[in-house]
Amino acid sequence: MSPPLIELIGATKRFPSGTGSVHTAVSDLTLAVRPGEFVAVVGPTGCGKSTTLSLVSGLQPPSAGQVRVHGRPVESIPDGVGYMFQTDAVMPWRSVLDNVASGPRFRGVPKAEAREQAADWISRVGLAGFEKYYPHQLSGGMxxxxxxxxxxxxxxxILLMDEPFSALDVQTRALMQDELLRLWSGTGAAVIFVTHDLEEAVALADRVVVLTASPATVKDVFDVGLPRPRRVEELRLTEEFLAIYREVWESLRTEVEKSRAGGRTDVA
Structure with a gap:
């Protein structure tokens, strides 16, 4: 097996609270993700899922433990990381073409080449013909x-995805899930996908990681042995999918109940 691309080794993150005390968001978190692996992370609301992504991305340093990417400690944003947030980061004053070209341009790619790369990816995501449109002219799915x-x-x-499709309607969400799997397939990218939707987690991932109620640590890891390529809507109707879903939910359910009983929903 290839060595891990992402490693969290006993990672803990503490934040000062508004009362002058310290809040522990994640505690002793250990997780490894290899190249080409799609890992979904689920847990109760407020348990620290987004904090986990912040540690991997270098946006937050760990308070204790280690976070490694490419075998090296994360001390700033690592090279080769793509981050997709729940709220899209499109710039309203730029066209679709210039929005997509902004990443290559930031990395020093000449303007013409960056626009050529952008046009190719706009076509791949099914938006050919919309290059000159502005974000306010597009639907949420677009x-x-x-x-x-x-x-x-x-x-x-490395792809870090923080509930990227949660704001979409059910039909559009399923289409975007299929698009993500199609575009990711064969890239060799490691994915950590945070979601509240257990169906989404099982349908997309190679492994589903269940985090405990806050402070989060890894409770269980489930292998999803469903064949690829996958069509999300068709997959959800199979007995194999339902069996894995039930197994993961049994683990997650007790943590959700603990979280509700504790009333902790203040930390992402």
Whole structure:
């Protein structure tokens, strides 16, 4: 097996609270993700899922433990990381083409070449013909396609995705899930995908990681032995999918109940 591309080794993150005390968001978190692996992370609301992504991305340093990417400690934003947030990061004053080209341009790619790369990815996400449109002229699903092209145009080796499709309607969400799997397949990129939707986690991932109620640590890891390529809507109707879903939910359910009983929903 190839060595891990992403490693969290006993990682802990503490934040000062508004009362002058210290809040522990994640505690003793250990997780490894290899190249080409799609890992979904689920857990109760407020348990620290987004904090986990912040540690991997270098946006937050760990308070204790280690975070490694490419075998090296994360001390700043690592090279080759693409981050897709719940709220898309498209720039309203730029066209679709210039939004997608902004990543290559930031990395020093000449303007003409950056626009050529952007046009290719705009076509890949199904928006050919919309290059000159502005974000306010697009539907929510189309904006997500722009955000996906923005993320993938730089050929990241690591994809960090924080509930990227949660704001979409059910039909559009399923289409975007299929698009993500199609575009990711064969890239060799490692994916950490945070979601509240357990169906989404099982349908997309190679492994589903269940985090405990806050402070989060890894409770269980489930292998998803469903064949690829996958069609999300068709997959959800199979007995194999339902069996894995039930197994993961049994683990997650007790943590959700603990979280509700504790009333902790203040930390992402």
């Amino acid at each position: 904006r997500k396609r722009v955000a996906l092209a923005q993320t993938l145009v730089t050929s990241p080796r």
